[in-house]
Amino acid sequence: MDQDTKSYGDSSPEARRPLYLSRRGLLRRAAVLGVSAPLAASLLAACGGGDSTDSGGSGSQSEPTTAPGGSGGTGNATPTTSTDDGGQATQGGKLVIAVQTDPSTLDPHVNSSTFDTLYLHALFDRLIERAPDGTLYPGLAETWEVADDGVTWTLKLRSDVTFHDGTPFNAEAAVYSFERIVNPDTKSEYAVFQLGPYESSRAIDEFTLELKMAQPYGALPVSLATYGIAMVSPDAAEKAGNQFGQNPVGSGPFKFQEWVPQSHVTLVRNPDYNWASPIHTVSGPAPLEEVTFRVIPEAATRAAALQSGEVDMAYITAADYLLFDEDDNFRTQKILTEGYPPAGLFINTAKFPTDDVKVRQALEYAVNRHEVNQVVYEGLAEDADSVVSTFSWAYDPASAMYSYDPEKAKALLDEAGWTESGGPYRQKDGQDLTIVYLSLTSVKNVAEVVQAQLKEVGINAELLVQDNPAQQQSAQSGQHNLVWTQWSGVDPGDLAKVYHSDNIGDGWNFSHYNNPELDELFAQGVAVNDVEERKKIYTRIVNLLMEDATFIPLNNRTTFWAMKKSVQGTDVIDERGSNPRVYDIYIQED
Amino acid sequence: MGTYVVRRILASFFVIFGLITVVFFLMRLLPGDPVSLMMTEFAAAAEDMERIREQLGLNDPILVQYVRYLGNLVQGDLGESVFTHRAVSAQVLSQLPATLELAVASTLIGVVFGVVTGIFAAAWRDSIFDRLSMLVSLFFISMPSFWVGLLFIYVFALHLGWFPVAGTGGLSHLVLPAVALGMRPIAVLSRVVRTSMLEVLRQDFVQTARAKGVLERRILFGHALRNVLIPVITLIGIQFGYALGGSVIIETVFGRQGIGQLAVGAVQKHDYPLVQGTVLFIGIVFVFANLIVDLLYGIIDPRIRYS
Numbered sequence: 001m002d003q004d005t006k007s008y009g010d011s012s013p014e015a016r017r018p019l020y021l022s023r024r025g026l027l028r029r030a031a032v033l034g035v036s037a038p039l040a041a042s043l044l045a046a047c048g049g050g051d052s053t054d055s056g057g058s059g060s061q062s063e064p065t066t067a068p069g070g071s072g073g074t075g076n077a078t079p080t081t082s083t084d085d086g087g088q089a090t091q092g093g094k095l096v097i098a099v100q101t102d103p104s105t106l107d108p109h110v111n112s113s114t115f116d117t118l119y120l121h122a123l124f125d126r127l128i129e130r131a132p133d134g135t136l137y138p139g140l141a142e143t144w145e146v147a148d149d150g151v152t153w154t155l156k157l158r159s160d161v162t163f164h165d166g167t168p169f170n171a172e173a174a175v176y177s178f179e180r181i182v183n184p185d186t187k188s189e190y191a192v193f194q195l196g197p198y199e200s201s202r203a204i205d206e207f208t209l210e211l212k213m214a215q216p217y218g219a220l221p222v223s224l225a226t227y228g229i230a231m232v233s234p235d236a237a238e239k240a241g242n243q244f245g246q247n248p249v250g251s252g253p254f255k256f257q258e259w260v261p262q263s264h265v266t267l268v269r270n271p272d273y274n275w276a277s278p279i280h281t282v283s284g285p286a287p288l289e290e291v292t293f294r295v296i297p298e299a300a301t302r303a304a305a306l307q308s309g310e311v312d313m314a315y316i317t318a319a320d321y322l323l324f325d326e327d328d329n330f331r332t333q334k335i336l337t338e339g340y341p342p343a344g345l346f347i348n349t350a351k352f353p354t355d356d357v358k359v360r361q362a363l364e365y366a367v368n369r370h371e372v373n374q375v376v377y378e379g380l381a382e383d384a385d386s387v388v389s390t391f392s393w394a395y396d397p398a399s400a401m402y403s404y405d406p407e408k409a410k411a412l413l414d415e416a417g418w419t420e421s422g423g424p425y426r427q428k429d430g431q432d433l434t435i436v437y438l439s440l441t442s443v444k445n446v447a448e449v450v451q452a453q454l455k456e457v458g459i460n461a462e463l464l465v466q467d468n469p470a471q472q473q474s475a476q477s478g479q480h481n482l483v484w485t486q487w488s489g490v491d492p493g494d495l496a497k498v499y500h501s502d503n504i505g506d507g508w509n510f511s512h513y514n515n516p517e518l519d520e521l522f523a524q525g526v527a528v529n530d531v532e533e534r535k536k537i538y539t540r541i542v543n544l545l546m547e548d549a550t551f552i553p554l555n556n557r558t559t560f561w562a563m564k565k566s567v568q569g570t571d572v573i574d575e576r577g578s579n580p581r582v583y584d585i586y587i588q589e590d
Numbered sequence: 591m592g593t594y595v596v597r598r599i600l601a602s603f604f605v606i607f608g609l610i611t612v613v614f615f616l617m618r619l620l621p622g623d624p625v626s627l628m629m630t631e632f633a634a635a636a637e638d639m640e641r642i643r644e645q646l647g648l649n650d651p652i653l654v655q656y657v658r659y660l661g662n663l664v665q666g667d668l669g670e671s672v673f674t675h676r677a678v679s680a681q682v683l684s685q686l687p688a689t690l691e692l693a694v695a696s697t698l699i700g701v702v703f704g705v706v707t708g709i710f711a712a713a714w715r716d717s718i719f720d721r722l723s724m725l726v727s728l729f730f731i732s733m734p735s736f737w738v739g740l741l742f743i744y745v746f747a748l749h750l751g752w753f754p755v756a757g758t759g760g761l762s763h764l765v766l767p768a769v770a771l772g773m774r775p776i777a778v779l780s781r782v783v784r785t786s787m788l789e790v791l792r793q794d795f796v797q798t799a800r801a802k803g804v805l806e807r808r809i810l811f812g813h814a815l816r817n818v819l820i821p822v823i824t825l826i827g828i829q830f831g832y833a834l835g836g837s838v839i840i841e842t843v844f845g846r847q848g849i850g851q852l853a854v855g856a857v858q859k860h861d862y863p864l865v866q867g868t869v870l871f872i873g874i875v876f877v878f879a880n881l882i883v884d885l886l887y888g889i890i891d892p893r894i895r896y897s
């Protein structure tokens with residue numbers, strides 16, 4: 001939902017107060033002090049509370065911005081600097097990356113913070129790897145196939161893998177990881193749900209693993225590629241118990257060195273690493289000797305630390321992105337996160353007046369998402385037009401059935417009996433057409449733009465601005481007609497969590513959409529193993545949700561990074577479009 | 591004085607008990623819970639969220655949770671963080687030194703510079719120094735420390751390059767945040783010292799001293815200063831509390847380790863045990879700092895007696 005925890009981190013309480021100075025005033029003052037414009041501007045961004053980094057857009061592809069080409073398509077773009085002779089990047093160097101928060105835990109089986117893939121992908125390997133475009137690559141499993149019964153999966157594992165503590169990786173070790181994930185004592189917050197109808201696992205021989213599902217589960221290969229289902233060293237996990245998150249031992253390209261809470265996490269190269277997945281552009285031991293993640297919660301300070309050279313790379317805001325983008329000493333990188341759904345507005349189908357599908361469709365036509373993107377995100381977010389991101393394999397162009405058309409919106413409202421009244425708003429039975437728009441503080445500016453657009457067609461949108469989790473509760477109890485959210489995911493099956501009728505009330509079905517046909521389709525979609533079959537089902541789901549006008553797509557969620565010009569290889573992205581994969585990063589001085 | 595100290599310490603227990611009780615219920619009165627905030631990146635099914643709540647004991651009645659918490663607390667167990675699963679006491683203790691270092695340094699800076707500025711502003715009343723220092727202090731009283739911190743980063747770290755931008759470590763990492771946090775105590779103290787000083791300088795015993803030909807320097811630092819110290823000590827206690835509170839913002843701005851940053855994150859995520867742990871430790875530090883201040887009165891002014 002509203003993924004707003006991220007932007008909270010970016011602003012101290014005072015940051016969200018109104019601006020203390022006008023932009024121009026501060027810039028002038030900064031000039032007097034000799035502060036460079038980008039910094040002053042990012043200072044402004046911080047003061048103004050315009051600090052929400054991930055705005056909207058989602059997508060899973062990476063777009064290296066210094067190099068032409070590369071972007072556009074889905075999937076990993078071509079690296080900006082080609083690596084020497086087919087994949088061996090410059091060796092050596094230490095990298096300091098400024099991040100916004102500590103990892104919550106480095107135990108992948110517990111962790112529920114997608115931002116932590118930054119660490120978890122460096123420390124651990126998965127059986128399968130997924131590129132943001134949905135392509136699957138062998139990881140520690142060389143092959144995987146499902147038997148005719150539809151529930152028994154057989155995976156052939158690599159035989160040359162050792163954990164950082166010297167424990168060999170084999171089918172028994174994999175079984176240990178699966179059993180650990182489903183053990184309630186582990187208190188898994190993500191991995192266990194990703195495993196779906198998992199029933200059991202066993203080692204057929206040293207390097208052959210069998211997984212049994214309680215029912216067919218087509219999303220299993222994708223699930224195995226998510227950060228939660230990583231392979232951990234059984235010895236180390238057993239010894240550390242529930243402190244494994246402070247002493248992580250995996251088989252990844254980096255070994256854990258230290259974690260000083262709220263200061264830094266340091267990882268060092270695993271010199272024995274020789275089992276890189278073909279998803280990577282490099283192979284063998286990682287190019288970087290050492291990576292340090294420095295925690296700097298305040299966005300403006302992170303930008304300053306990068307500017308001063310104290311860090312080499314930083315997670316930044318959209319406002320800082322534009323400034324670093326113009327600076328020749330830096331490179332920038334945009335990462336699009338896959339959205340199920342992307343950033344947009346859930347329409348409450350159970351509350352008057354949006355319980356009328358004509359009114360909902362009128363809302364769809366009345367909202368100009370391109371204008372929202374231009375006004376709020378300076379055009380940096382990519383428009384979304386369906387209930388899944390355009391680059392998802394479940395995307396169907398036919399589901400992009402609404403584009404900005406105020407005349408159509410007016411006609412639909414007329415049909416629904418809401419007619420012009422002579423006043424600013426349409427009326428029916430002497431009552432104004434008024435809806436409640438629930439917004440998070442961090443995206444209030446989106447709400448204001450949409451509010452103005454709705455007024456154009458005679459709809460009065462009353463804004464109710466709350467922070468999480470108050471907004472979650474308001475939306476669960478259905479006090480709204482519209483609510484802004486964005487959700488990331490790796491599989492269209494994730495849509496069930498926001499549209500299945502089971503999730504009305506206690507869950508995240510903010511459309512309060514109750515459609516038995518849809519519930520049935522969700523059940524089918526997850527229980528089919530064949531990708532083409534699944535695609536047919538999800539195409540139907542996506543079209544159904546859009547025909548019924550349950551969601552107004554706005555844009556794809558985007559995260560922004562900036563780095564010194566010499567930092568390369570940041571464009572191999574994790575499975576859910578959250579972060580670059582640190583393994584591929586290398587330093588190349590001119 | 592011994593019985594006084596014992597009584598104060600006993601009273602402190604009640605203060606701290608009240609504090610954690612209020613925080614315990616306040617956190618639970620807020621809408622939402624840690625589980626709903628875990629699931630803000632990706633959607634989770636309602637039943638899955640319910641399962642985690644059950645595992646964390648969040649479904650038990652609040653009073654049951656409260657009694658369980660107190661029971662563990664008297665055994666010295668503060669519980670573990672909902673998100674990191676680390677012991678709260680270890681997590682808080684690892685952050686305490688950095689916060690104390692910052693609070694003590696900023697209070698010291700405040701006292702030294704504040705008192706000196708105040709004395710000279712009073713001695714040279716209506717001079718340029720007096721007017722300028724009072725104007726500047728008004729500026730720093732009004733400015734939020736968030737803004738002052740960022741300004742310092744841009745000027746002294748980025749533009750002049752004298753100090754690192756962010757982080758925790760040696761003296762170089764301490765200077766900017768301590769001064770940024772100390773600006774307000776300097777401003778407040780200098781104004782108070784100036785006013786009190788002017789008042790004292792008008793009194794008869796100062797006139798007498800002057801008439802006897804005592805050096806002006808001795809009058810200022812010997813006779814007058816001692817009389818000004820009581821309000822100053824009171825203020826130091828208040829400013830130390832302010833420094834602890836202000837560390838929440840300064841630690842975030844400067845990316846420093848510390849309890850403030852820990853508390854901010856914990857509150858945002860509704861990490862109940864961690865919020866309670868940070869409040870408990872900050873409460874203890876604050877209560878004891880005030881006790882020390884109260885005892886200092888007697889040392890400075892022997893007429894003050896404790897009973």
